[in-house]
Amino acid sequence: MGVKEIEKKLLDESTINSLNTSSVQRYLIFKSFLDFFLALIGIIITSPVIILFSIFIKLESKGPIFYKQERVGTNGKLFYVIKLRSMFINAEENGAQWASKNDPRVTRIGAFIRKTRIDExxxxxxxxxxxxxxxxxxxxxxxxxxxxNNEIPGFTKRLMVKPGLTGWAQVNGGYDITAKHKLELDLFYIEEISLKLDMYILLKTIRIVITGDGAR
Incomplete structure:
Protein backbone atom coordinates (compact mmCIF):
# COMPACT_ATOMS: atom_id res chain seq x y z
CA MET A 1 0.00 0.00 0.00
CA GLY A 2 1.47 3.33 -1.04
CA VAL A 3 1.34 6.69 0.71
CA LYS A 4 -1.51 8.02 -1.46
CA GLU A 5 -3.73 5.00 -0.79
CA ILE A 6 -3.15 5.20 2.97
CA GLU A 7 -3.84 8.94 3.05
CA LYS A 8 -7.08 8.37 1.11
CA LYS A 9 -8.20 5.75 3.62
CA LEU A 10 -7.51 8.16 6.46
CA LEU A 11 -9.57 10.88 4.79
CA ASP A 12 -12.40 8.44 4.15
CA GLU A 13 -12.57 7.41 7.81
CA SER A 14 -13.89 9.43 10.75
CA THR A 15 -11.24 11.31 12.72
CA ILE A 16 -10.61 11.01 16.42
CA ASN A 17 -12.33 14.04 17.96
CA SER A 18 -9.89 14.46 20.81
CA LEU A 19 -7.04 15.28 18.42
CA ASN A 20 -8.91 18.37 17.22
CA THR A 21 -9.06 20.10 20.60
CA SER A 22 -6.74 23.05 21.19
CA SER A 23 -5.35 21.56 24.42
CA VAL A 24 -4.31 18.34 22.67
CA GLN A 25 -2.82 20.25 19.75
CA ARG A 26 -0.73 22.29 22.20
CA TYR A 27 0.38 19.10 23.94
CA LEU A 28 1.41 17.48 20.64
CA ILE A 29 3.61 20.49 19.88
CA PHE A 30 5.13 20.32 23.37
CA LYS A 31 5.56 16.56 22.97
CA SER A 32 7.60 17.04 19.77
CA PHE A 33 10.06 19.30 21.61
CA LEU A 34 10.16 16.90 24.56
CA ASP A 35 10.79 13.94 22.23
CA PHE A 36 13.76 15.69 20.62
CA PHE A 37 15.26 16.74 23.96
CA LEU A 38 14.87 13.31 25.61
CA ALA A 39 16.02 11.43 22.50
CA LEU A 40 19.19 13.56 22.35
CA ILE A 41 19.94 12.83 26.00
CA GLY A 42 19.08 9.17 25.43
CA ILE A 43 21.52 8.85 22.53
CA ILE A 44 24.33 10.38 24.60
CA ILE A 45 23.65 8.16 27.62
CA THR A 46 23.13 4.91 25.71
CA SER A 47 25.86 5.32 23.09
CA PRO A 48 28.36 3.20 25.11
CA VAL A 49 25.75 0.40 25.27
CA ILE A 50 25.08 0.64 21.53
CA ILE A 51 28.83 0.56 20.77
CA LEU A 52 29.43 -2.41 23.09
CA PHE A 53 26.66 -4.53 21.60
CA SER A 54 27.64 -3.48 18.09
CA ILE A 55 30.98 -5.18 18.76
CA PHE A 56 29.24 -8.31 20.13
CA ILE A 57 26.96 -8.49 17.09
CA LYS A 58 29.91 -8.23 14.71
CA LEU A 59 31.86 -10.89 16.58
CA GLU A 60 28.98 -13.38 16.66
CA SER A 61 27.71 -13.38 13.09
CA LYS A 62 28.33 -12.01 9.63
CA GLY A 63 26.34 -9.07 8.41
CA PRO A 64 25.78 -5.39 9.19
CA ILE A 65 25.52 -4.11 12.75
CA PHE A 66 22.39 -2.11 12.09
CA TYR A 67 19.17 -3.25 10.46
CA LYS A 68 16.86 -0.90 8.58
CA GLN A 69 13.26 -1.80 7.84
CA GLU A 70 10.52 0.16 6.06
CA ARG A 71 7.58 1.17 8.25
CA VAL A 72 4.44 3.27 7.88
CA GLY A 73 4.47 6.53 9.81
CA THR A 74 2.16 9.48 10.40
CA ASN A 75 -0.55 9.83 7.73
CA GLY A 76 0.96 6.96 5.77
CA LYS A 77 4.40 8.47 5.25
CA LEU A 78 6.98 5.72 4.81
CA PHE A 79 10.29 5.73 6.67
CA TYR A 80 12.99 3.31 7.81
CA VAL A 81 13.35 2.29 11.45
CA ILE A 82 16.89 1.65 12.65
CA LYS A 83 17.66 -1.27 14.94
CA LEU A 84 20.64 -3.25 16.12
CA ARG A 85 20.60 -6.47 14.09
CA SER A 86 19.26 -9.34 16.18
CA MET A 87 18.85 -12.00 13.47
CA PHE A 88 21.13 -13.86 11.11
CA ILE A 89 21.41 -12.33 7.64
CA ASN A 90 18.87 -13.57 5.06
CA ALA A 91 16.37 -14.07 7.90
CA GLU A 92 13.52 -13.24 5.52
CA GLU A 93 14.68 -15.05 2.42
CA ASN A 94 11.34 -16.89 2.46
CA GLY A 95 9.33 -13.68 2.75
CA ALA A 96 8.30 -11.20 5.44
CA GLN A 97 7.09 -12.72 8.70
CA TRP A 98 6.56 -11.77 12.31
CA ALA A 99 9.09 -12.89 14.89
CA SER A 100 7.98 -15.72 17.15
CA LYS A 101 9.07 -17.01 20.55
CA ASN A 102 12.32 -19.00 20.33
CA ASP A 103 12.68 -17.84 16.73
CA PRO A 104 15.59 -19.80 15.18
CA ARG A 105 16.51 -16.78 13.08
CA VAL A 106 17.54 -14.86 16.21
CA THR A 107 21.21 -14.92 17.27
CA ARG A 108 22.30 -15.46 20.88
CA ILE A 109 23.21 -11.81 21.28
CA GLY A 110 20.03 -10.97 19.39
CA ALA A 111 17.90 -12.85 21.92
CA PHE A 112 19.38 -10.79 24.74
CA ILE A 113 19.07 -7.39 23.09
CA ARG A 114 15.48 -8.16 22.05
CA LYS A 115 14.55 -9.21 25.58
CA THR A 116 16.10 -6.07 27.08
CA ARG A 117 14.93 -3.87 24.15
CA ILE A 118 18.53 -2.76 23.54
CA ASP A 119 17.98 -3.46 19.84
CA GLU A 120 15.45 -0.59 19.78
CA ASN A 149 -6.66 -2.72 7.30
CA ASN A 150 -8.32 -5.07 4.81
CA GLU A 151 -9.20 -7.44 7.65
CA ILE A 152 -10.00 -4.75 10.23
CA PRO A 153 -11.40 -1.59 8.61
CA GLY A 154 -10.08 1.46 10.44
CA PHE A 155 -6.68 -0.02 11.28
CA THR A 156 -5.02 2.96 9.61
CA LYS A 157 -6.54 5.30 12.21
CA ARG A 158 -3.41 4.44 14.20
CA LEU A 159 -1.51 6.63 11.72
CA MET A 160 -3.08 9.86 12.97
CA VAL A 161 -0.25 10.37 15.45
CA LYS A 162 3.47 9.69 15.28
CA PRO A 163 4.48 6.08 15.83
CA GLY A 164 6.45 5.45 19.01
CA LEU A 165 9.32 3.49 20.47
CA THR A 166 6.83 2.19 23.00
CA GLY A 167 3.09 2.56 23.42
CA TRP A 168 -0.09 1.69 25.26
CA ALA A 169 -0.50 -1.53 23.26
CA GLN A 170 3.08 -2.63 24.01
CA VAL A 171 2.86 -2.15 27.78
CA ASN A 172 -0.57 -3.79 27.99
CA GLY A 173 -0.35 -6.58 25.44
CA GLY A 174 3.24 -7.05 24.39
CA TYR A 175 4.17 -8.38 20.98
CA ASP A 176 1.72 -11.27 20.87
CA ILE A 177 -1.61 -9.42 20.89
CA THR A 178 -3.88 -9.61 17.87
CA ALA A 179 -4.07 -6.78 15.35
CA LYS A 180 -7.65 -6.06 16.46
CA HIS A 181 -6.67 -5.77 20.12
CA LYS A 182 -3.69 -3.63 19.17
CA LEU A 183 -5.99 -1.27 17.27
CA GLU A 184 -8.36 -1.01 20.25
CA LEU A 185 -5.48 -0.16 22.62
CA ASP A 186 -3.90 2.32 20.21
CA LEU A 187 -7.22 4.09 19.62
CA PHE A 188 -7.68 4.37 23.38
CA TYR A 189 -4.25 6.02 23.57
CA ILE A 190 -5.09 8.48 20.79
CA GLU A 191 -8.39 9.37 22.47
CA GLU A 192 -6.75 9.88 25.88
CA ILE A 193 -3.37 11.24 24.81
CA SER A 194 -1.83 13.38 27.56
CA LEU A 195 1.39 13.98 29.45
CA LYS A 196 0.08 11.93 32.38
CA LEU A 197 -0.66 8.92 30.16
CA ASP A 198 2.69 9.21 28.38
CA MET A 199 4.56 9.27 31.71
CA TYR A 200 2.62 6.22 32.87
CA ILE A 201 3.52 4.34 29.69
CA LEU A 202 7.16 5.35 30.09
CA LEU A 203 7.28 4.01 33.65
CA LYS A 204 5.62 0.74 32.62
CA THR A 205 8.12 0.44 29.75
CA ILE A 206 11.03 0.78 32.16
CA ARG A 207 9.57 -2.02 34.29
CA ILE A 208 9.14 -4.23 31.22
CA VAL A 209 12.73 -3.57 30.12
CA ILE A 210 14.00 -4.57 33.57
CA THR A 211 11.88 -7.74 33.77
CA GLY A 212 12.03 -8.70 30.09
CA ASP A 213 8.25 -9.29 29.94
CA GLY A 214 6.69 -9.65 26.50
CA ALA A 215 9.92 -10.10 24.56
CA ARG A 216 10.29 -12.54 21.69
Whole structure:
Protein backbone atom coordinates (compact mmCIF):
# COMPACT_ATOMS: atom_id res chain seq x y z
CA MET A 1 0.00 0.00 0.00
CA GLY A 2 1.47 3.33 -1.04
CA VAL A 3 1.34 6.69 0.71
CA LYS A 4 -1.51 8.02 -1.46
CA GLU A 5 -3.73 5.00 -0.79
CA ILE A 6 -3.15 5.20 2.97
CA GLU A 7 -3.84 8.94 3.05
CA LYS A 8 -7.08 8.37 1.11
CA LYS A 9 -8.20 5.75 3.62
CA LEU A 10 -7.51 8.16 6.46
CA LEU A 11 -9.57 10.88 4.79
CA ASP A 12 -12.40 8.44 4.15
CA GLU A 13 -12.57 7.41 7.81
CA SER A 14 -13.89 9.43 10.75
CA THR A 15 -11.24 11.31 12.72
CA ILE A 16 -10.61 11.01 16.42
CA ASN A 17 -12.33 14.04 17.96
CA SER A 18 -9.89 14.46 20.81
CA LEU A 19 -7.04 15.28 18.42
CA ASN A 20 -8.91 18.37 17.22
CA THR A 21 -9.06 20.10 20.60
CA SER A 22 -6.74 23.05 21.19
CA SER A 23 -5.35 21.56 24.42
CA VAL A 24 -4.31 18.34 22.67
CA GLN A 25 -2.82 20.25 19.75
CA ARG A 26 -0.73 22.29 22.20
CA TYR A 27 0.38 19.10 23.94
CA LEU A 28 1.41 17.48 20.64
CA ILE A 29 3.61 20.49 19.88
CA PHE A 30 5.13 20.32 23.37
CA LYS A 31 5.56 16.56 22.97
CA SER A 32 7.60 17.04 19.77
CA PHE A 33 10.06 19.30 21.61
CA LEU A 34 10.16 16.90 24.56
CA ASP A 35 10.79 13.94 22.23
CA PHE A 36 13.76 15.69 20.62
CA PHE A 37 15.26 16.74 23.96
CA LEU A 38 14.87 13.31 25.61
CA ALA A 39 16.02 11.43 22.50
CA LEU A 40 19.19 13.56 22.35
CA ILE A 41 19.94 12.83 26.00
CA GLY A 42 19.08 9.17 25.43
CA ILE A 43 21.52 8.85 22.53
CA ILE A 44 24.33 10.38 24.60
CA ILE A 45 23.65 8.16 27.62
CA THR A 46 23.13 4.91 25.71
CA SER A 47 25.86 5.32 23.09
CA PRO A 48 28.36 3.20 25.11
CA VAL A 49 25.75 0.40 25.27
CA ILE A 50 25.08 0.64 21.53
CA ILE A 51 28.83 0.56 20.77
CA LEU A 52 29.43 -2.41 23.09
CA PHE A 53 26.66 -4.53 21.60
CA SER A 54 27.64 -3.48 18.09
CA ILE A 55 30.98 -5.18 18.76
CA PHE A 56 29.24 -8.31 20.13
CA ILE A 57 26.96 -8.49 17.09
CA LYS A 58 29.91 -8.23 14.71
CA LEU A 59 31.86 -10.89 16.58
CA GLU A 60 28.98 -13.38 16.66
CA SER A 61 27.71 -13.38 13.09
CA LYS A 62 28.33 -12.01 9.63
CA GLY A 63 26.34 -9.07 8.41
CA PRO A 64 25.78 -5.39 9.19
CA ILE A 65 25.52 -4.11 12.75
CA PHE A 66 22.39 -2.11 12.09
CA TYR A 67 19.17 -3.25 10.46
CA LYS A 68 16.86 -0.90 8.58
CA GLN A 69 13.26 -1.80 7.84
CA GLU A 70 10.52 0.16 6.06
CA ARG A 71 7.58 1.17 8.25
CA VAL A 72 4.44 3.27 7.88
CA GLY A 73 4.47 6.53 9.81
CA THR A 74 2.16 9.48 10.40
CA ASN A 75 -0.55 9.83 7.73
CA GLY A 76 0.96 6.96 5.77
CA LYS A 77 4.40 8.47 5.25
CA LEU A 78 6.98 5.72 4.81
CA PHE A 79 10.29 5.73 6.67
CA TYR A 80 12.99 3.31 7.81
CA VAL A 81 13.35 2.29 11.45
CA ILE A 82 16.89 1.65 12.65
CA LYS A 83 17.66 -1.27 14.94
CA LEU A 84 20.64 -3.25 16.12
CA ARG A 85 20.60 -6.47 14.09
CA SER A 86 19.26 -9.34 16.18
CA MET A 87 18.85 -12.00 13.47
CA PHE A 88 21.13 -13.86 11.11
CA ILE A 89 21.41 -12.33 7.64
CA ASN A 90 18.87 -13.57 5.06
CA ALA A 91 16.37 -14.07 7.90
CA GLU A 92 13.52 -13.24 5.52
CA GLU A 93 14.68 -15.05 2.42
CA ASN A 94 11.34 -16.89 2.46
CA GLY A 95 9.33 -13.68 2.75
CA ALA A 96 8.30 -11.20 5.44
CA GLN A 97 7.09 -12.72 8.70
CA TRP A 98 6.56 -11.77 12.31
CA ALA A 99 9.09 -12.89 14.89
CA SER A 100 7.98 -15.72 17.15
CA LYS A 101 9.07 -17.01 20.55
CA ASN A 102 12.32 -19.00 20.33
CA ASP A 103 12.68 -17.84 16.73
CA PRO A 104 15.59 -19.80 15.18
CA ARG A 105 16.51 -16.78 13.08
CA VAL A 106 17.54 -14.86 16.21
CA THR A 107 21.21 -14.92 17.27
CA ARG A 108 22.30 -15.46 20.88
CA ILE A 109 23.21 -11.81 21.28
CA GLY A 110 20.03 -10.97 19.39
CA ALA A 111 17.90 -12.85 21.92
CA PHE A 112 19.38 -10.79 24.74
CA ILE A 113 19.07 -7.39 23.09
CA ARG A 114 15.48 -8.16 22.05
CA LYS A 115 14.55 -9.21 25.58
CA THR A 116 16.10 -6.07 27.08
CA ARG A 117 14.93 -3.87 24.15
CA ILE A 118 18.53 -2.76 23.54
CA ASP A 119 17.98 -3.46 19.84
CA GLU A 120 15.45 -0.59 19.78
CA UNK A 121 17.88 2.08 21.05
CA UNK A 122 19.04 3.26 17.58
CA UNK A 123 15.43 4.30 16.92
CA UNK A 124 16.21 7.32 19.06
CA UNK A 125 17.70 8.61 15.80
CA UNK A 126 14.26 8.22 14.20
CA UNK A 127 12.87 10.33 17.04
CA UNK A 128 15.51 13.01 16.49
CA UNK A 129 14.59 13.08 12.78
CA UNK A 130 10.94 13.62 13.70
CA UNK A 131 9.81 10.33 12.15
CA UNK A 132 8.85 8.82 15.50
CA UNK A 133 7.89 9.81 19.01
CA UNK A 134 9.10 8.19 22.21
CA UNK A 135 5.51 7.09 22.86
CA UNK A 136 2.83 6.20 20.33
CA UNK A 137 1.47 3.27 18.31
CA UNK A 138 4.26 0.97 17.13
CA UNK A 139 4.82 1.40 13.37
CA UNK A 140 3.91 -1.57 11.16
CA UNK A 141 5.46 -2.63 7.87
CA UNK A 142 3.56 -1.55 4.73
CA UNK A 143 2.44 -5.07 3.79
CA UNK A 144 1.09 -5.76 7.28
CA UNK A 145 -0.62 -2.35 7.44
CA UNK A 146 -2.46 -3.14 4.21
CA UNK A 147 -3.31 -6.68 5.33
CA UNK A 148 -4.66 -5.61 8.72
CA ASN A 149 -6.66 -2.72 7.30
CA ASN A 150 -8.32 -5.07 4.81
CA GLU A 151 -9.20 -7.44 7.65
CA ILE A 152 -10.00 -4.75 10.23
CA PRO A 153 -11.40 -1.59 8.61
CA GLY A 154 -10.08 1.46 10.44
CA PHE A 155 -6.68 -0.02 11.28
CA THR A 156 -5.02 2.96 9.61
CA LYS A 157 -6.54 5.30 12.21
CA ARG A 158 -3.41 4.44 14.20
CA LEU A 159 -1.51 6.63 11.72
CA MET A 160 -3.08 9.86 12.97
CA VAL A 161 -0.25 10.37 15.45
CA LYS A 162 3.47 9.69 15.28
CA PRO A 163 4.48 6.08 15.83
CA GLY A 164 6.45 5.45 19.01
CA LEU A 165 9.32 3.49 20.47
CA THR A 166 6.83 2.19 23.00
CA GLY A 167 3.09 2.56 23.42
CA TRP A 168 -0.09 1.69 25.26
CA ALA A 169 -0.50 -1.53 23.26
CA GLN A 170 3.08 -2.63 24.01
CA VAL A 171 2.86 -2.15 27.78
CA ASN A 172 -0.57 -3.79 27.99
CA GLY A 173 -0.35 -6.58 25.44
CA GLY A 174 3.24 -7.05 24.39
CA TYR A 175 4.17 -8.38 20.98
CA ASP A 176 1.72 -11.27 20.87
CA ILE A 177 -1.61 -9.42 20.89
CA THR A 178 -3.88 -9.61 17.87
CA ALA A 179 -4.07 -6.78 15.35
CA LYS A 180 -7.65 -6.06 16.46
CA HIS A 181 -6.67 -5.77 20.12
CA LYS A 182 -3.69 -3.63 19.17
CA LEU A 183 -5.99 -1.27 17.27
CA GLU A 184 -8.36 -1.01 20.25
CA LEU A 185 -5.48 -0.16 22.62
CA ASP A 186 -3.90 2.32 20.21
CA LEU A 187 -7.22 4.09 19.62
CA PHE A 188 -7.68 4.37 23.38
CA TYR A 189 -4.25 6.02 23.57
CA ILE A 190 -5.09 8.48 20.79
CA GLU A 191 -8.39 9.37 22.47
CA GLU A 192 -6.75 9.88 25.88
CA ILE A 193 -3.37 11.24 24.81
CA SER A 194 -1.83 13.38 27.56
CA LEU A 195 1.39 13.98 29.45
CA LYS A 196 0.08 11.93 32.38
CA LEU A 197 -0.66 8.92 30.16
CA ASP A 198 2.69 9.21 28.38
CA MET A 199 4.56 9.27 31.71
CA TYR A 200 2.62 6.22 32.87
CA ILE A 201 3.52 4.34 29.69
CA LEU A 202 7.16 5.35 30.09
CA LEU A 203 7.28 4.01 33.65
CA LYS A 204 5.62 0.74 32.62
CA THR A 205 8.12 0.44 29.75
CA ILE A 206 11.03 0.78 32.16
CA ARG A 207 9.57 -2.02 34.29
CA ILE A 208 9.14 -4.23 31.22
CA VAL A 209 12.73 -3.57 30.12
CA ILE A 210 14.00 -4.57 33.57
CA THR A 211 11.88 -7.74 33.77
CA GLY A 212 12.03 -8.70 30.09
CA ASP A 213 8.25 -9.29 29.94
CA GLY A 214 6.69 -9.65 26.50
CA ALA A 215 9.92 -10.10 24.56
CA ARG A 216 10.29 -12.54 21.69
Missing amino acids: LPQLLNVLKGEMSLIGPRPERPMFTEKF
